[in-house]
Amino acid sequence: MPSRSTDRFDAAIDLAARRVGDAAGALRPDGAPIAVLLDGKSGAGKTTLAALLRARWQGPVEVVALDDIYPGWDGLAAGADAARTQILEPWLSGRVARWRRWDWVRSAPGESMTTRPDASLIIEGSGVLTPASAALAPVRVWLDSPEEARRDRALARDGDAYRPYWERWAAQERWHVAEDDPRALATLVIGVP
Template sequence: MPSRSTDGFDAAIDEAARRVREAADALAPVGARATSGAPNAVLIDGQSGAGKTTLAARLRELWAGPVEVVALDDVYPGWDGLAAGAEAARAQILVPWSEGGDAAWRRWDWGRSAPGDERLTRADASLIIEGSGVLTAASAAYAPIRVWLDSPEAARRERALTRDGDAYRPHWERWAAQERSHLERDHPRSLATLIVDVP
C-alpha cells in the first residue's frame, strides 16, 4: 500500500498496517473463537506519541469485515491510571470478547474525572485495542497479533503535544513515568509479534 505522504511517520504507519493485515489474514482464530472466519484481536502498544491511534485508524480503514477499535484513552481512570486502565481493558473488554460475548464497559469522563457513559464492544467484530500499557503477559494470551511501536522520545513528544497541546503538556512527565514503569514491569516489546520503528 503506498504511503499517504513522503513523511517517514506516515510511511512507517502504513507499512505497519499492511503487515498487521497480512498477519491477520494468515491467522486461524484460537480458543473459543476457533471457527473459520471468526474475528481476531490486535493489541497496539507504545509510548505516548508513537503512533498507536494513527495505526489503529489505518487498520480500521483496511480491515476486512467488522472491527471494533478501543482506545485506552477512553478507559484510563485519569492521569495516574495507566496500569489500571490497561487492566480494566483486559478484564472488561478483552476477556469477555475472547469468550464470544459482547463486552460492556464504562468510558472515562475526563472532564468530570469520573466514570462516564457505558459502551458496548460487539462480540461479532474483530477487536483492536490501542494504548500505552495494553501489552502485558496477561493480555497477550488473548491476542494473537501484538504490536509494539518504537519511536524516539523527541519525536513522540512533539507529536503528542502538537496533538493535545496545553491539556497534555503539564502531565507529560507524570505519564512518561508510568510508561517507564510499564516497560520495566511488563516488558511489552518482548511480548510483541510485530515491532515497528517509527521515526
C-alpha cells in the same frame, strides 16, 4: 506542505498497517474475528495505526482506545487492566463486553459502552500489552519511536492539555516497560521515526 518527518511517519504507519493486516490475515484465513493489541509510548502512532487498520479491515472490526478507559492521569495500569478484564476477556468468550468510558472533564466514569463479540477487536493504548493480555491476543504490536519525535507528535495533537502531564505519564510508561516488557511480548516490533 508536509514535512519530511511527517512523510516518514506516514510511510512507517502505512507499512505497519500492512504488516499487522498481513499477520492478522494469516491467522484468520476464514475471516473469523481476531484480537490485535497495539502498544507503545505516548505519541508513537498507536491511534493513527488503529484508524488506518479500521479503514482497511476486511469484515467487522471494533477499535477501543485506552484513552477512553484510563481513569485519569495516574491510571495507565488500571486502564490496561480494565481493557483486559472488561473488554478482551468477555470478547474472547463470545460475550458482549460492557465497560464505562472515562469522563476526563468530570474525572469520573462516564457513559456505558459495549463492544460486540462478532467483530475483530483492536485495542490500542500505552500499557495494553502485558503478560496477561498477551495470552489472549494472537497479534501484538509494539511501536518503537524516539522520545523527541513522540513528544512533538503528542503535544501537537493534545497541546497544552497534555503538556503538564507529559512527565507524569512517561513515568508510568517507563514502569510498564520495565515491569511488563511489552516489546518482548510483541509478535511485531515496528520502528516509527
